[in-house]
Amino acid sequence: MLDQGAPPHHRTTPAPGLGARLMRRKPVELLVAEGGQGEGGSLRRTLGLWQLTMISIGATLGTGIFVVLGEAVPKAGPAVTLSFVIAGLTALFSALSYAELAGTIPVSGSSYSYAYATLGELVAWVCGWCLLLEYGVSVAAVAVGWGEYLNELLDGTIGVTIPDALSAPPGDGGIFNLPALIVVLLAMAFLLGGARESARANTVMVVVKIGALVMFCAIGIQGFRSGNYEHFMPLGMAGVSAAGATLFFSYIGFDAASTAGEEAKNAQRDLPRAIMLSLVIVTALYVLVAAVAVGARPWQRFGDSEAALAQIMRDVTGQSFWGTLLAACAVIAIASVVLTVLYGQTRILFAMSRDGLVPKVFGRVHPKTGTPRANTVIVSLFCGVLAAAIPLGQLADATSIGTLFAFGLVNIAVVVLRRTRPEMPRTFRVPLSPVLPVLGLGFCVWMMGSLSAVTWVVFGVWMAAGLVFYFVYGHRRSRLATTATPATPASPES
Secondary structure (H helix, E strand, O other): OOOOOHHHHHOOOOOOHHHHHHEOOOOOHHHHOOOOOOEOOOOOEEEEEHHHHHHHHHHHHOHHHHHHHHHHHHHHHHHHHHHHHHHHHHHHHHHHHHHHHHHHOOOOOHHHHHHHHOOOHHHHHHHHHHHHHHHHHHHHHHHHHHHHHHHHHHHOOOOOOOOHHHHOOOOOOOOHHHHHHHHHHHOOOHOOOOHHHHHHHHHHHHHHHHHHHHHHHHHHHHHHOOHOOOOOOHHHHHHHHHOOOOOOHHHHHHHHHHHOOOOEOHOOOOOOOOHHHHHHHHHHHHHHHHHHHHHOHHHHHHHOOOOOOHHHEEEHHHHHHHHHHHHHHHHHHHHHHHHHHHHHHHHHHHHHHOOOOOOHHHHHHOOOOOOHHHHHHHHHHHHHHHHHOHHHHHHHHHHHHHHHHHHHHHHHHHHHHHOOOOOOOOOOOOOOOHHHHHHHHHHHHHHHHHHOOOHHHHHHHHHHHHHHHHHHHHHHHHHHHHHHOEEEOOOOOO
8 A cells, every 4th residue: 555655756657447448438529629639631622501401311311212111111011101200300309419519619529529529438339339330331221222122113115124133132032233333333433533523423312313213202192092091000109119220221321421520611500500400301292202102002012113103103104114214313312322321331430540549540531532541441331341341231230239329429518518517508409408308218128128139139249249359459449548639527517
C-alpha cells in the first residue's frame, strides 16, 4: 500500500480498471473538432439540405416497395398497410432521437458516435458493429432485388433474361448473382468520384423513383378490387407484427443523412430537417403504394416474385409496356439505394477507424477527391460478393435486427445526453422527452421479438464475433487508450 506520507512525486496514479476503460466516453467537443479529418486528407463540406434529404430518401425509398413487399404481404395479408404504419411509427420515434443527436453531434459516425459520447466505448463498439451489419448487409440485400427487376426489364425490351445460374444466389436456384455484384461496383464507381458527384447522381435517381411510384398508383388504382380487402387481417396481429419487422428493413435509410455530418455545409441546421422530411415523404408513399398493390392483386398471389409491382402493372393494363417501364424505373431506383447505403457504410467505418477501433486503412482520405478511397473499394467488394452469394430473405431479416438494436441505443443516448449535458445547444429537441424516446426503445424491442429464431442466432453469432474483434484489436488500439486525450468520465455528473 502507498505510504500516505510519501512525497507527491513518489505517488503513482492507479490505472483505470477494465470496467472504467470499457465505459470511457469520447467528449462531444472532441468528436465535433475531429470532424472531416482523416489519414492523409479531409472530407469536404459540399452537401446542403436538398442533397441531404435526397440521400436519406435515396437510401430508404424503394427497397420495401420494389423488393420486400412481395415477402411481407404473405405474412400479413391486406393488413400489410398496417404493417407499414407500425414500422413507420417505430422509425419515427427513433428518427426524432436521430434528429436531435444529428444536430447536436454532427459527425460521420451516426449512432456509433452518439453512443461513444453518451454510453461508453464498449456500447459504441457494439452499436458500430450493428451498423456494419445494417448497412453492409442491406447493400447486399438490395442488390439481390435489383437483379429481379433487371431481368424484368431485359425480358420486356429484348426478350432475353440472365440465366438463373448467373442471376440468383445459391439456395435460390442459382450459382452466382452477377447483376447484384455489378450494381454494387457501379455504386462504388460513383462514390469514388466524390460526395458532391454522388449526391447529384442520387438526386436524379430519386426523382425517377418517386415518379415511378406515382405512375404505379395512377395505373394500379384502375385494377383496384375492394374484395381483396374483405379479410383484412387473415393471419392475425402476429402476422402484422412479423411483416412489420421485415418491412422495417425498408426504413433503415433515413439515418443515412446522419452519416453525412462531416460533409454537410450546415450540419446542425440541415441534418434534423433532412431526416424528418425524408421519413414523412417515404412513409406516405409506402402506405399508398402498398394499399394500391394489394387492392389490385389478391394477397395470396404475392411472394412468387420480388418484382411484384412490375407484374401488377402488366396484369392491370394487359400490356407489357407499363410493366417494362416500371421495371426500368425500379432498376434506377434500387441502384440509388445501393449507392446511398454504401455511402453510409463507408462513412461509419471512417469514423470508427479515426477512433482506432478498426484498421487505419478505412480512415485514409484521398487528397484529390476528398473520399475514403480504399475504404470504399474494400467495402464495395465485400458487399458485392455477399450479394452474389446469400438469398434476399435471410439478408433482410439480419439487417432489420441490427437496425433495431442500433435505433434502440440511439433512443437511450438522447435521454442520457439530455441528463449529462443539458446545457449543450440543440437545433432540434425531441418533444415530450423522455416519453417518446422510451416509446421508440419499446417499439424496437417489440419488433426485434417478432423476428425469427434463426435471425436471432445469426445476430448472436455476429455480436460474438464483434466482441472478440473488439477485445483482440479495438480495445488496445483505441485512440482514447493510446493518446493523452482525456475521456469523459462515466459518471452522470460528467
